[in-house]
Amino acid sequence: xxxxxxxxxxxxFYAAAVWSAVTLNFLIPRLMPxxxxxxxxxxxxxxxxxxxxxxxxxxxQRLFGDPSANLGAQYLDYLGQLARLDLGVxxxxxxxxxxxxxxxxxxxxxxxxxxxxxxxxxxxxxxxxIAGWRAGGRFDSIVSPLTTFVSSVPxxxxxxxxxxxxxxxxxxxxLAGGYDPDLPVGLNAPFVLSVLHYGALPAATIVFSxxxxxxxxxxxxxVTTVREDYVLLALAKGLSPRRVxxxxxxxxxxxxxxxGFALALGGVVGGALLTExxxxxxxxxxxxxxxxxxxxxxxxxxxxxxxxxxxxLANLAADSVYALLDPRIRERA
Amino acid sequence: MKVRAGSxxxxxxxxxxxxxxxxxxxxxxxxxxANDIQAxxxxxxxEHLLGTTQFGQDVLAQVIAGASGSMFVGFLAAAxxxxxxxxxxxxxxxxxxxVDGVLNFLTNLFLVxxxxxxxxxxAGYLQxxxxxxxxxxxxxxxxxxxxxxxxxQAMSVAGRDFVRAMRLLGESNRRLVxxxxxxxxxxxxxxxxxxxxxxxxxxxxxxxFLGISDSAAISWGTMxxxxxxxxxxxxGLWWWFVPPGLCIALIGTAAALVNFGVDEVANxxxxxxxxxxxRIARSExx
Amino acid sequence: MTSQTQEHAPATPAAHRAVxxxxxxxxxxxxxxxxxxxxxxTLRRGEILGVAGESGSGKSTLITALTRLQRPxxxxxxxxxxxxxxxxxxxxxxxTLDDKALRDLxxxxxSIVLQSAMDALNPVLRLGAQFADALRAHDRRMSxxxxxxxxxxxxxxxxxxxxxVRGYPHxxxxxxxxxxxxxxxxxxxxxxVVMDEPTTAVDVVMQRQILSQVLRLxxxxxxxxxxVTHDLSLLLEVADRIAIMxxxxxxxxxxxxxxxTGPKHPYTQGLRDSFPPLHAPLRPLSGIPGSPPDLRRxxxxxxxxxxxxxxxxxxxxxxxxxxxxxxxxxxxLLYPAGGDR
Numbered sequence: 001x002x003x004x005x006x007x008x009x010x011x012x013f014y015a016a017a018v019w020s021a022v023t024l025n026f027l028i029p030r031l032m033p034x035x036x037x038x039x040x041x042x043x044x045x046x047x048x049x050x051x052x053x054x055x056x057x058x059x060x061q062r063l064f065g066d067p068s069a070n071l072g073a074q075y076l077d078y079l080g081q082l083a084r085l086d087l088g089v090x091x092x093x094x095x096x097x098x099x100x101x102x103x104x105x106x107x108x109x110x111x112x113x114x115x116x117x118x119x120x121x122x123x124x125x126x127x128x129x130i131a132g133w134r135a136g137g138r139f140d141s142i143v144s145p146l147t148t149f150v151s152s153v154p155x156x157x158x159x160x161x162x163x164x165x166x167x168x169x170x171x172x173x174x175l176a177g178g179y180d181p182d183l184p185v186g187l188n189a190p191f192v193l194s195v196l197h198y199g200a201l202p203a204a205t206i207v208f209s210x211x212x213x214x215x216x217x218x219x220x221x222x223v224t225t226v227r228e229d230y231v232l233l234a235l236a237k238g239l240s241p242r243r244v245x246x247x248x249x250x251x252x253x254x255x256x257x258x259x260g261f262a263l264a265l266g267g268v269v270g271g272a273l274l275t276e277x278x279x280x281x282x283x284x285x286x287x288x289x290x291x292x293x294x295x296x297x298x299x300x301x302x303x304x305x306x307x308x309x310x311x312x313l314a315n316l317a318a319d320s321v322y323a324l325l326d327p328r329i330r331e332r333a
Numbered sequence: 334m335k336v337r338a339g340s341x342x343x344x345x346x347x348x349x350x351x352x353x354x355x356x357x358x359x360x361x362x363x364x365x366x367a368n369d370i371q372a373x374x375x376x377x378x379x380e381h382l383l384g385t386t387q388f389g390q391d392v393l394a395q396v397i398a399g400a401s402g403s404m405f406v407g408f409l410a411a412a413x414x415x416x417x418x419x420x421x422x423x424x425x426x427x428x429x430x431x432v433d434g435v436l437n438f439l440t441n442l443f444l445v446x447x448x449x450x451x452x453x454x455x456a457g458y459l460q461x462x463x464x465x466x467x468x469x470x471x472x473x474x475x476x477x478x479x480x481x482x483x484x485x486q487a488m489s490v491a492g493r494d495f496v497r498a499m500r501l502l503g504e505s506n507r508r509l510v511x512x513x514x515x516x517x518x519x520x521x522x523x524x525x526x527x528x529x530x531x532x533x534x535x536x537x538x539x540x541x542f543l544g545i546s547d548s549a550a551i552s553w554g555t556m557x558x559x560x561x562x563x564x565x566x567x568x569g570l571w572w573w574f575v576p577p578g579l580c581i582a583l584i585g586t587a588a589a590l591v592n593f594g595v596d597e598v599a600n601x602x603x604x605x606x607x608x609x610x611x612r613i614a615r616s617e618x619x
Numbered sequence: 620m621t622s623q624t625q626e627h628a629p630a631t632p633a634a635h636r637a638v639x640x641x642x643x644x645x646x647x648x649x650x651x652x653x654x655x656x657x658x659x660x661t662l663r664r665g666e667i668l669g670v671a672g673e674s675g676s677g678k679s680t681l682i683t684a685l686t687r688l689q690r691p692x693x694x695x696x697x698x699x700x701x702x703x704x705x706x707x708x709x710x711x712x713x714x715t716l717d718d719k720a721l722r723d724l725x726x727x728x729x730s731i732v733l734q735s736a737m738d739a740l741n742p743v744l745r746l747g748a749q750f751a752d753a754l755r756a757h758d759r760r761m762s763x764x765x766x767x768x769x770x771x772x773x774x775x776x777x778x779x780x781x782x783x784v785r786g787y788p789h790x791x792x793x794x795x796x797x798x799x800x801x802x803x804x805x806x807x808x809x810x811x812v813v814m815d816e817p818t819t820a821v822d823v824v825m826q827r828q829i830l831s832q833v834l835r836l837x838x839x840x841x842x843x844x845x846x847v848t849h850d851l852s853l854l855l856e857v858a859d860r861i862a863i864m865x866x867x868x869x870x871x872x873x874x875x876x877x878x879x880t881g882p883k884h885p886y887t888q889g890l891r892d893s894f895p896p897l898h899a900p901l902r903p904l905s906g907i908p909g910s911p912p913d914l915r916r917x918x919x920x921x922x923x924x925x926x927x928x929x930x931x932x933x934x935x936x937x938x939x940x941x942x943x944x945x946x947x948x949x950x951x952l953l954y955p956a957g958g959d960r
Contacts, residue, residue, distance in 0.1 A: 013441065020442050024451075032458040148593070152531060152585020154538050157557060157578030164566045175567065229738035232688055237753040238725030247752070248741055255743075270449025274539055278561065288450070292457045292543050304454045311447045327787045328742055 124214025132222025873947020
């Protein structure tokens with residue numbers, strides 16, 4: 001089947017993308033003015049009040065540059081270190097390894113961003129079909145302009161407003177954190193409930209900010225698709241309008257929305273990271289914020305690296321769904 | 334209609350950005366940086382129309398000053414990003430072949446990368462730098478979407494018979510690109526610029542919110558960040574963080590309106606017929 | 620007014636009963652353009668009526684009006700489309716029929732074949748699913764398996780191997796797709812199939828094959844056809860009767876033979892002489908000078924008069940009515956009402 005060939009090509013592209021991300025991560029600190037390695041080492045020695053063990057020194061130089069070694073050799077060393085999943089140590093939480101910090105935050109972010117992205121995609125796509133099916137109708141003329149406004153509002157500002165209204169004024173939701181700190185962490189009912197309670201408001205604001213983009217995209221695609229002959233023929237067949245809308249119009253209009261997934265995901269992730277900051281949510285967005293404030297370069301790079309891998313993986317998943325939905329992909333690929 | 338309303342809003346903010354500082358100083362007699370010890374964190378009143386911050390600064394004066402900061406970054410970053418998009422997209426689309434292979438890969442790479450976090454990290458290394466650098470970084474990483482669209486369009490223009498014929502006749506590529514291909518893409522490039530403008534305003538706000546910005550500069554992002562830092566939410570100082578966010582949203586909506594209008598002109602399929610289906614009365618037919 | 624005269628044929632045998640009577644149908648676009656004006660004709664069971672005209676003659680508008688598939692700017696402003704069911708009950712007016720009743724009538728009584736099957740078949744659904752959709756919408760008791768089985772039979776009926784039922788539209792050749800679209804239109808055994816240029820998208824050889832298939836299936840299944848095309852020579856091959864449209868009106872209607880051997884309207888004559896016949900020996904070809912009128916500002920009087928080689932005083936003032944003339948009907952001042960020339 002040539003559907004596999006399409007996926008194989010995409011897989012090849014993503015492999016190249018991962019390699020590029022790794023290389024970018026390698027180059028960024030080395031291209032920056034000054035010597036980040038030296039700055040990190042000095043900072044670490046100041047914070048810990050002792051000189052660093054040679055192993056730590058070496059690890060830092062591998063990650064952030066060693067002016068005395070040539071770039072090629074550095075690159076190989078860097079790849080070797082990444083292969084061992086060694087992302088260095090945090091400056092502020094010395095000597096906690098960066099990977100520990102990131103692994104702690106990643107599940108929270110995956111939970112929050114993953115679930116809200118799926119929900120926003122479904123809600124936006126669903127409403128977009130309805131708006132586009134009766135373009136110019138009452139629903140469309142109210143919802144579409146409103147959505148245009150909503151989708152141009154910064155995520156973190158929506159988060160601030162929500163926190164002010166529902167957390168501060170109404171007191172329905174807690175003001176900060178991802179779970180009730182007084183409860184024992186684990187898979188027990190009170191803790192899970194507290195996670196849901198704490199996560200509800202951040203999740204709602206992300207869905208609110210993100211669904212508009214999907215809605216507008218889907219609306220425009222539906223408006224175009226509704227004029228296709230196969231939709232006309234489906235109506236002529238005497239199918240119920242609901243069935244025509246879902247199986248004929250929406251099914252086809254959705255395909256470009258999947259290719260647009262990649263474009264939008266980066267923005268959603270960026271916005272969601274900022275939302276985490278507003279709610280002091282224990283994910284990697286908040287971690288990134290703390291590390292930026294404290295100039296904790298190793299953590300900063302570690303977060304970016306893992307974030308990139310995750311986003312690339314999500315894109316690959318979207319591509320796979322696309323290949324499943326469109327039989328013509330086999331010929332086109 | 335949409336285009337006109339959107340352009341008017343953008344023009345208004347551009348005017349505020351350019352002349353607002355002079356206006357608030359001479360006409361309103363306000364200084365965005367002055368601290369009024371008498372009025373700390375006051376809600377909107379006759380004296381301070383939009384209230385004051387925790388530091389006793391006038392919010393209205395700050396919003397006006399913030400317009401020039403945000404719009405400066407927006408315009409500069411959008412100019413850089415659009416220029417790069419044209420350079421990469423048109424070159425790839427026009428020349429095709431190996432050049433296209435490399436440039437297209439680069440474009441797709443930046444499309445799937447989480448660009449906003451990338452900007453955060455790079456800017457993180459350059460903390461404390463001015464708005465110029467921030468605009469530069471945003472522009473440098475934010476061109477991929479535009480390049481993809483332009484590549485496709487340039488490809489179709491370059492494939493038209495008259496361009497092909499002129500190429501065969503030995504017309505120079507540079508001339509063809511500048512006099513045949515680019516003029517066909519001006520509408521698209523303009524709409525792209527607006528996209529980039531709102532993207533950059535949002536990115537700058539995000540960066541400022543993360544604490545990465547010129548500590549001396551005032552932009553809508555730095556205002557929201559200062560409000561967040563001073564726990565404005567927990568003190569209920571809504572007048573501090575609502576106006577700057579609203580301004581960003583207005584610019585975004587305006588840009589979206591213009592692009593909607595442009596889309597409808599470029600793609601007639603999107604034009605919606607407003608006439609409702611008239612159910613003809615029996616009396617009318619009989 | 621004019622059609623009223625031929626509407627009294629109640630006791631004729633079943634084969635001659637009408638399936639469709641169109642009476643004074645007018646369609647406008649946003650109240651500005653009158654794309655169909657006062658169109659009347661009767662279609663008998665099992666009859667193939669060809670409708671020919673240049674682009675802009677209103678023939679496509681007629682199709683969407685007949686099938687009630689028209690979209691917003693187009694509005695039916697006058698007239699009736701009376702459909703006579705198999706059961707011999709009172710006819711229903713398709714123009715005013717409510718959505719639910721119309722949906723029940725679709726495909727079981729009235730189906731359509733669109734110009735390009737490539738565009739008319741859903742690209743992401745298997746062929747069988749598109750047949751099963753229609754079959755199961757009108758027969759709730761039919762199982763999925765039965766529906767797919769029936770789909771395979773229908774495909775076999777037009778010479779497509781049954782295993783194609785699991786294929787996607789893009790996997791078929793152009794001719795196969797078009798035949799599949801015809802098989803799809805016959806899925807629920809309709810009385811009437813409207814065909815919109817069903818053979819424009821295929822080559823000449825395939826065109827002939829499809830036409831003979833349509834004729835064979837009509838003989839087997841007994842459905843009536845409204846066959847719309849710009850190609851008059853094609854209609855001479857398949858149609859029993861032919862209607863010629865110009866500027867939204869029927870200007871001549873009669874049997875295919877009568878129209879071919881003795882066209883009355885100057886426009887019909889011009890149309891006939893601008894196509895090579897498929898079978899007859901070649902005649903010198905000539906086109907019709909000028910171009911179709913702008914329907915926003917149709918010429919006064921007979922709309923054809925600016926291009927007419929035989930126009931005379933009065934053509935630009937008096938609107939000719941459709942009147943009987945030598946076995947068929949024509950709307951031209953050369954043939955005044957009552958005077959049988």
